[in-house]
Amino acid sequence: MSFPGDDARRYASMLTERADHWSVTTERLAGTADAVADLSDALVTALAEGERPKFCFDADETGVGFGDPEATVSPERGGVYLLTDRRVYLRLGVGDEDESLSLPYADIVGVRHRHGRRRHRIDLAVSGAKYYLWIPSLFDADDVIAATEYVNYRHTAETPDSGGGGSSSGEPQSIRDRLERLGDAKSRGLIDEEEFQRRKEELLGE
Structure with a gap:
């Protein structure tokens, strides 16, 4: 799905109005919030037709751990974690290109959360791999807990x-x-x- 700038913002605004959680904002979806402004494309361009955002977290400067929470890929140009009604979608600005990863709920076999004063984390396990999503403390622990519960619910519903x-x-x-x-x-x-x-x-x- 591709949009000119104004259309992307209008579509992002419509999705935000329908979202249940405050983390889903027009600015994050349209690519104008600080954490996503330097990414190559607006987040809405990654959504399939009818796909609805549920949570949208900025990526902490620590980034995403692959296989180990400390073995991280850190975003150089910002990053975001988007939880929709279909999948968990990660996008990090690394080098000249954005790096992205899509995890359908049916593939996620384990999820848990950890929270702290400076940052939080959502741990996702799929067959043969684990991902550790570091989230800045501007989001409350309750936000992270709610997102984790939603992932667990969606996995159960999909399987x-x-x-x-x-x-x-x-x-x-x-x-x-x-x-x-x-x-x-x-x-x-x-x-x-x-x-x-x-x-x-x-x-x-x-």
């Missing part, structure tokens, strides 16, 4: 037959079980009414 998060027996979960988890996610504020209704219709249509 309903894995037994994760619901059934300890490993048996496929029933539609009723999945609807109960969906209702729980809504009551905890992890998803909004629109997403609740959409996913409910999908489940009932199976």
